Amino acid sequence: MKHIVIALVLFFSLSVFSQQEFELTLSTKGLDLIEIGIAGFTGNGADTATMEDCRKLLSRDLQLTGVFHVIPERNMALVPSPKTPEDVKNCEAFLSVGAKILVTGEIRDEEKGQILFTGVVTDAKTCKKIITRRYRGEAGLLKKLIHSFADDVIFVFTGKRGITNSRIAFVSDRTGHREVFIMDYNGDSLRQLTKIGSDTIFPAVSPDRKRIAFTSYRNHNPDLFLMTVGQGIKTIYHAEGIGSTPDFSSDGKWLLFSASKDGNTDIYIYSIEKQTINRLTHHIAIDT
Numbered sequence: 001m002k003h004i005v006i007a008l009v010l011f012f013s014l015s016v017f018s019q020q021e022f023e024l025t026l027s028t029k030g031l032d033l034i035e036i037g038i039a040g041f042t043g044n045g046a047d048t049a050t051m052e053d054c055r056k057l058l059s060r061d062l063q064l065t066g067v068f069h070v071i072p073e074r075n076m077a078l079v080p081s082p083k084t085p086e087d088v089k090n091c092e093a094f095l096s097v098g099a100k101i102l103v104t105g106e107i108r109d110e111e112k113g114q115i116l117f118t119g120v121v122t123d124a125k126t127c128k129k130i131i132t133r134r135y136r137g138e139a140g141l142l143k144k145l146i147h148s149f150a151d152d153v154i155f156v157f158t159g160k161r162g163i164t165n166s167r168i169a170f171v172s173d174r175t176g177h178r179e180v181f182i183m184d185y186n187g188d189s190l191r192q193l194t195k196i197g198s199d200t201i202f203p204a205v206s207p208d209r210k211r212i213a214f215t216s217y218r219n220h221n222p223d224l225f226l227m228t229v230g231q232g233i234k235t236i237y238h239a240e241g242i243g244s245t246p247d248f249s250s251d252g253k254w255l256l257f258s259a260s261k262d263g264n265t266d267i268y269i270y271s272i273e274k275q276t277i278n279r280l281t282h283h284i285a286i287d288t
Contacts, residue, residue, distance in 0.1 A: 034157060036062060037071035037099025037124075040081040045107035045115045046142070054107065054146050058119075060186060061150035061164045067157060071099045085120040091127035100124055103153070107142070115139050119149040121156065131156055143188070169193070169203040169212060180214055193227065204246045204255075211272070213246035213255055224257055236270055237277065245288050256280075258288040 038059050041051040062068040075097040082088045085104035094102050102122045110116050114136055121130040133152050135145040144165060151162035166185040171178050175192070178199040183190040193212065194200050200216040210229045213236065215222050224236040224243035237243035241260030248255055255270040265286040270277050281287045 033069035034067060034101060035071060035098055036068045036101040036103060037076050037094055037097065038062075038103045039076060039079075039094075039105075041105040041107055042081065042084060043106040043108040045109045045117075045139075050142070051107060054142065055105070057143060057146050058103070058105070058150055061147060061162070062153065064186065065154055065158075065162065067154065071097060075099075085118050086129070086132065088120070088122050088127065088129075091122065091124045095124045101130070105149070110136060113138060115142060115145075117142070117145045117149065119153075121153055143184075147184075167205070167209070169205050171201055171203065180212065194233075196233075202245050204248060206248045206252045207250060208252050211248070211252070213248070213257070215242075215244045215246070224259075226255070237268070241265075 154162035
């Protein structure tokens with residue numbers, strides 16, 4: 001899991017600065033993959049096409065971990081899906097198509113526009129349930145619920161939390177200027193965050209995902225800015241020289257960055273609460 005995260009981040013970092021295309025090949029040679037099959041989803045909370053999209057999303061989440069081998073859809077289609085995710089009786093049939101572990105799911109309508117997703121993982125050899133999870137949320141958050149279930153499945157089999165609900169902030173010049181974009185870990189839900197109209201680089205996201213810091217040339221100088229959900233953008237650092245490479249503390253209360261205010265690049269710290277800046281290093285060498 002860790003190697004995949006690093007590879008994805010590296011991929012987008014390289015594409016920002018070189019604007020070249022790269023292809024990543026993830027190898028699982030030598031590993032015993034878990035043979036997992038995902039049956040068709042049931043329920044009244046979505047149309048057939050949406051349910052199939054959700055099933056494919058879960059399949060992709062699990063396949064990308066490098067831990068599972070997801071049984072092809074054509075194999076799974078040979079066995080009728082259970083009427084409900086907890087009503088698995090034909091385990092031998094799923095075993096016959098290669099699914100040693102079976103995943104079933106149901107999407108149901110709830111009151112006030114809510115939906116309920118139920119996901120069940122069953123050991124097809126013993127026909128005993130391994131986990132049953134239920135997730136509630138607004139209909140528009142259905143993909144997030146599926147990702148959450150994928151993370152729980154990953155945790156059960158690896159002891160490590162999955163990354164499927166992660167977002168990636170990156171820089172792209174597709175609009176003519178470098179701007180900050182954000183997307184799901186797998187490239188879905190791409191959205192442009194900044195619309196400054198000048199080069200914007202070095203995005204850093206706070207742990208609570210409510211803030212993003214970045215360097216922009218909006219004022220014809222590489223200044224540091226902070227964007228907060230519902231509050232817009234404000235300047236954090238403006239002076240002669242460079243304000244760059246921001247990074248949040250683990251509690252999100254502090255922002256560290258490099259600046260060349262006094263002619264040499266040193267590290268500074270900004271208090272999110274007090275909105276004050278203090279210099280941390282006083283070295284002759286460049287600190288970043």
